[in-house]
Amino acid sequence: MLDGVARERDFSVDDLPCGCLVTAPDRTITYANRYFRDDLGWNPDDLVGKNVEVLLTRGSRIFCDSYVFPLLMQEGGCKETQLTCRTPDGERIPVIANTKLLPDGRVTWTVFSAENRNKLLDELAEARRLSDEKACEAQAANRIKSAFLASMSHDLRTPLNAILGFGEVLSLGIFGKLANPKQAEYVQHIRESGAHLLELITDLLDLSGIETDKPSLDPEMLPVRDIVRDIAKQFEVSSSFKKHDVQVRLRLDADRIYSEERVLRRIMNNLLSNSAKYAPQSSLIDVEVRRVLNGVEVSVIDDGPGFPQGREETMRNPFVREKASDDGLGIGLAIVDTLARQHGGEMRLSNEPGRGARVTVCFPDPRRPGVGRKAAAQKAGSPARKRALRDPGRDQMAS
Amino acid sequence: MNVSDILERNNVTDTGSGDTTLVFAHGFGCDQNMWRFLTPLLAERFRIVKFDYVGSGNSDATAFSREKYSSLDGYAQDIVDVCEALELRDTVLVGHSVSAMTGLIASIEAPHLFRKIAMVCPSPCFLNAPPDYFGGFERADLEELIDLMEKNYIGWANYLAPLVMGTANGEDFVAELSGSFCSTDPVIAKTFARATFFSDSRPLLPRATHPTLVFQSSEDALASVSVGGFVRDRIPEAEIEIVEAKGHCLHMTHPAALAPSLARFATC
Numbered sequence: 001m002l003d004g005v006a007r008e009r010d011f012s013v014d015d016l017p018c019g020c021l022v023t024a025p026d027r028t029i030t031y032a033n034r035y036f037r038d039d040l041g042w043n044p045d046d047l048v049g050k051n052v053e054v055l056l057t058r059g060s061r062i063f064c065d066s067y068v069f070p071l072l073m074q075e076g077g078c079k080e081t082q083l084t085c086r087t088p089d090g091e092r093i094p095v096i097a098n099t100k101l102l103p104d105g106r107v108t109w110t111v112f113s114a115e116n117r118n119k120l121l122d123e124l125a126e127a128r129r130l131s132d133e134k135a136c137e138a139q140a141a142n143r144i145k146s147a148f149l150a151s152m153s154h155d156l157r158t159p160l161n162a163i164l165g166f167g168e169v170l171s172l173g174i175f176g177k178l179a180n181p182k183q184a185e186y187v188q189h190i191r192e193s194g195a196h197l198l199e200l201i202t203d204l205l206d207l208s209g210i211e212t213d214k215p216s217l218d219p220e221m222l223p224v225r226d227i228v229r230d231i232a233k234q235f236e237v238s239s240s241f242k243k244h245d246v247q248v249r250l251r252l253d254a255d256r257i258y259s260e261e262r263v264l265r266r267i268m269n270n271l272l273s274n275s276a277k278y279a280p281q282s283s284l285i286d287v288e289v290r291r292v293l294n295g296v297e298v299s300v301i302d303d304g305p306g307f308p309q310g311r312e313e314t315m316r317n318p319f320v321r322e323k324a325s326d327d328g329l330g331i332g333l334a335i336v337d338t339l340a341r342q343h344g345g346e347m348r349l350s351n352e353p354g355r356g357a358r359v360t361v362c363f364p365d366p367r368r369p370g371v372g373r374k375a376a377a378q379k380a381g382s383p384a385r386k387r388a389l390r391d392p393g394r395d396q397m398a399s
Numbered sequence: 400m401n402v403s404d405i406l407e408r409n410n411v412t413d414t415g416s417g418d419t420t421l422v423f424a425h426g427f428g429c430d431q432n433m434w435r436f437l438t439p440l441l442a443e444r445f446r447i448v449k450f451d452y453v454g455s456g457n458s459d460a461t462a463f464s465r466e467k468y469s470s471l472d473g474y475a476q477d478i479v480d481v482c483e484a485l486e487l488r489d490t491v492l493v494g495h496s497v498s499a500m501t502g503l504i505a506s507i508e509a510p511h512l513f514r515k516i517a518m519v520c521p522s523p524c525f526l527n528a529p530p531d532y533f534g535g536f537e538r539a540d541l542e543e544l545i546d547l548m549e550k551n552y553i554g555w556a557n558y559l560a561p562l563v564m565g566t567a568n569g570e571d572f573v574a575e576l577s578g579s580f581c582s583t584d585p586v587i588a589k590t591f592a593r594a595t596f597f598s599d600s601r602p603l604l605p606r607a608t609h610p611t612l613v614f615q616s617s618e619d620a621l622a623s624v625s626v627g628g629f630v631r632d633r634i635p636e637a638e639i640e641i642v643e644a645k646g647h648c649l650h651m652t653h654p655a656a657l658a659p660s661l662a663r664f665a666t667c
Contacts, residue, residue, distance in 0.1 A: 026645050027645050046527035051618075051645070053620055057534055057539065057543060057547070058535075058537075058540035058543070058620075059540050059542075059543030059547055060543075060544075060547060061543075061620040061621075062536075062540075062544045062596075062620070062621055063547045063548070064620075065619075065620055065621050065647040065648070066426075066427055066428030066429075066621075066647075067428050067429070067551070067644060069646060069647075069648060069651075070428060070429050070433060070651060071649070073436075073651045073652070074429075074432060074435075081551055082547060082550045082551050083547065084543065084547065094627055119549070121549075121550045125549060125550075136658070218554070226454070381489055
């Protein structure tokens, strides 16, 4: 009948570039077109009367029993099912099958070769497998790196404390005065270099600690003016600021900030240290604290060379510095970036027109609409928090 | 986990009425909708409890744990949880295909919950283990099935997302499943498939302590008549009823043949 209807339109079902099959309710084949001979090697007349399973590999039979036939019963059809047909010689040919249940219980099938699609799916599955494997390897390597940094930093700090301690003993003349001014100068160099080294090691420890432990924050509303003023004062009397005659100018337009004091101080210290490295002689570093729609933003602006054009984003990566000769390890901003994210906030890097670099950290306020839930989720270490945290291997910054 | 959590987690439906409760455990592939042709024939005489395993149908897929559901024990625990949540005792468990075995595990773990077990097209092991046992399939056949499942239920957006995100797939990454019959997350489906097709529950059969009725299809590509006979022979108190049919889903294709036998078995 199928042929008869089709012939009225001047073509035969045998001419169609797909397999057409009809099966009885007991799955016996009652019709198969010529596609099964031309593409699958079966004589259509031989197929009639056989169970449709004769065309399918064993895996495909299970799939049909588990999915296709129940779907036909439930929904009357099943579209775009990938199956594997077998030829009389046992060759396997991937196909796409559409099936439809007729009111009398028969099922009509169309079958298309899917060899190219199958190859693409195989490649996709392989890409996915490799991606998962690489992601696991990268995570493992990062854990090893962080553990190494923590261990190395700890081992370096122990002898350094001895150097600093004995340097101080010499400097204070506890066991007798130094013989001449040159000796005093050199002891001072030892102490300053030691202190600088200690700072670098502390940064490394902080970075590895943040990456491995991902400590949750315990934020509260803090008096931001007092804290920023206090930090700025400490910096102005520090040797690095005094040496270059750098001063801090404050513009404080917010009273409260949602953070943890230890973390806020760490962020401010890193931002000011970063600017101090690049600020020219006798210049000003501006610290702006202002309210924005979703919280408070803290910006530090200097008159240094700014971030290299087009590379602003890379400067947040750890161990990236503007020049290899720059002081530090290039992890100060990476730490700020990670801490900002732990707040549910962000760090933005840009260049200030007519001046140097501008680094802005946003501290969301949970009392603002749409902020609280996210911050709470991050604090609780929920999946949302896990996703919000960047891959430690990519959390970075320059200083 | 409290009662309402379990009822929601497993999308439990509790209908019908009667002194005897029939608990229906669906097989691999679909969900409790598989029972929709059979249960109306029994609802006037029996209380009917149906559920979806975690990860199937409209269950709470966020409760899925690859570790738990990598073996049939995890699915058996779902059956026990559902029965305990509803405070059921002495039920008749009706399990299709792999659920005949998860039901058996549940009945060994918590025998007081059950009085009898009806197994629809059961197979204790799909793999051949010559010379004594022929489950019907070689490992390569079943690996091909897993491959087909991946290709058919790849759930493109979900499958590609980890490539974009660069993260290993994990339990965090639970797709929003459509409500469609038989649709499921590919990770969950593969886990269920591996647990189903690579398990060997043959050693458990002699430990069955409840009267068992096996419904066997006369022509079943997944569980042949000899497999049904093996189950009947190994379970201490079992009988078999062979239904003249083709296919593995007797409860969908021949509900009228099953219902009277099941009712008789449940009440005697």
